[in-house]
Amino acid sequence: MRLILTLAAIVFSLPAGAETPKVVTDIPAVHSLTAQVMGDLGDPLLLLQGGSDPHHFQLKPSQALALSRADLVIWIGPSLTPWLDRAVKATGGQDHSLTLLDAPGTRTLAFKKDHEDHHDEDHDGDHDEHDEHEEDHDGDHAKEDAHGHDHGDTDPHAWLAPDNARQWVTLIAAKLSEQDPENAGTYVANAASAVLNINAAEAQAEALLAPARGQPIVVFHDAYGYFASHFDLTVHGSIAEGDAAAPGAAHMSELRALLHDNGTICIFPEVHQNTAYLDTVIEGTKARIGAPLDPSGINLTPGAGLYGALLVGLAETISDCATAQN
Numbered sequence: 129m130r131l132i133l134t135l136a137a138i139v140f141s142l143p144a145g146a147e148t149p150k151v152v153t154d155i156p157a158v159h160s161l162t163a164q165v166m167g168d169l170g171d172p173l174l175l176l177q178g179g180s181d182p183h184h185f186q187l188k189p190s191q192a193l194a195l196s197r198a199d200l201v202i203w204i205g206p207s208l209t210p211w212l213d214r215a216v217k218a219t220g221g222q223d224h225s226l227t228l229l230d231a232p233g234t235r236t237l238a239f240k241k242d243h244e245d246h247h248d249e250d251h252d253g254d255h256d257e258h259d260e261h262e263e264d265h266d267g268d269h270a271k272e273d274a275h276g277h278d279h280g281d282t283d284p285h286a287w288l289a290p291d292n293a294r295q296w297v298t299l300i301a302a303k304l305s306e307q308d309p310e311n312a313g314t315y316v317a318n319a320a321s322a323v324l325n326i327n328a329a330e331a332q333a334e335a336l337l338a339p340a341r342g343q344p345i346v347v348f349h350d351a352y353g354y355f356a357s358h359f360d361l362t363v364h365g366s367i368a369e370g371d372a373a374a375p376g377a378a379h380m381s382e383l384r385a386l387l388h389d390n391g392t393i394c395i396f397p398e399v400h401q402n403t404a405y406l407d408t409v410i411e412g413t414k415a416r417i418g419a420p421l422d423p424s425g426i427n428l429t430p431g432a433g434l435y436g437a438l439l440v441g442l443a444e445t446i447s448d449c450a451t452a453q454n
Contacts, residue, residue, distance in 0.1 A: 149199035149307045154209050156425040157287040158228065158296075160434035162202050164322035165300045169311055172202070174430050175212070185211055195219055199307055202300060205229035208284035226303050229286055233295045237283045237353045285423060288442075289354035290330040293435060297322040329436030333359065333443035340450035344391055346383065346415070348398035351423045355442060364392055367406075380409060387413040394418045394449040399427050418449030 151172040153159040159174040166172060173194050176185060187195065195201065196219040205227045206213035216225055228234060286292045301319035305312035337359050345361065349368040356363045365386050386392060387410060395410060396418040397403040406417050422428065425438040 147308075148311070149304060150194070150197060151200045151202060151304075152195050152198040153201075154203035154212055155287070156428065156430050156434050157293075157438060158202055158204060159430055160425070160432055160438075161287075161293055161297050161322065162300055163432040164325065164435075165297050165304060165315055165318045167314065167318045169308075169314060173198075176209075176424075176426075177430065185209065187211070187215060199224060200303060201225040202303075203227060204284050204286065207282060224307075226299065228292075228296050228299075229282070229284055231296065231299050233299075234286060234292055235289060235354075236286060237357065238281050239283050239350055240353060283350070283353050285351045286354055287435075288352065288423060288439075289358050290326050290439065291358065292354070293326050294323050297326070325436055329439045333439045336440070336443040336447045337361065340446050343393040343450045345418075345446065345450070346386065346392050346395040347421065348396060348401060352421075355423075359443070361446070367395065367397070367409075368401075380405070383409050384413070387415045394446070396421045396445070396449070398422070416449055416452060419445045421445055 148166075148170040151162060151166065151170065153162050153172045153174055155176050156174060159172055162172040173191075175187070175191055175195075192215065195215055198219075201212075201216055201224065203209060203212055203216075203225065207229065229236065287296075297319040301315040304315045308315070341360055342362060344364045346365045346367060347363055348366060350366050352361075352363055355361070365383065367383065383395075387395070392413070392415045394417075395406060395415050397406060397420045399420045399422045401420070403417070403420070410417060421442060422438070423442070425434050425441075428434050428437050428441070
């Protein structure tokens, strides 16, 4: 009897880390990186699925419940998903969330002030240094959006830089190890494997994009600063004046002039966006319409392999158009 009581005491005294943390993620790319680090130990929940717009999204009751019960929330940050910021605060989850855009070592970019230059910096946790680069984006990123959130001028699409992805899997492993120390070795090993996967996808994307370097392109909206900066691509402008916004007549005229003046080789729509007006935009120019780009991976199968597929898929789409014959 005494032996049974002793064994029971040992079992009930095991640390909370013995149970795999319940993890919630925001977008497919972050879910993919987290899934790689967790491996067979657990399945993180992905909130944004099936083409959901990250800027304007409403949680389902089941998702809100999962968020309230989460041990760890891993997300880009409020500049991309303001609705999640409110939900995390409502559930008191600030203390167990990892905001990747604000994480140590994350490289951030400001939204482009014009079509010619990229303003990049090493993140130091203080975005005030970006103030001189403020510009309109999504109508006005310097003002509150329809949901009352101030986007600021930092480009939140930071997952499109492989350097950030490598940094993040290490940070994710460290966070999971804090909550689940018994499996810390597995998380660290999985993060190392994830880095190798990122390296392989990066190398494949580099090779694919070689013919596209120096070829001016136009993208749907200002979401490719990190990708263009990392892979040395020339992005001369964007179709939409804001996220998910069709261009007005004045902007259409500007686009046509841009295609003429800069010798733009390709113009790219995005998945789930109307492309009917593009034939009119390129009429009389040498530009080609490429296949739709998918910067968030919303058309890809969620899971550990999504991040690599995202990088390679963007590279293939750009390369295919840049190397096509007129």
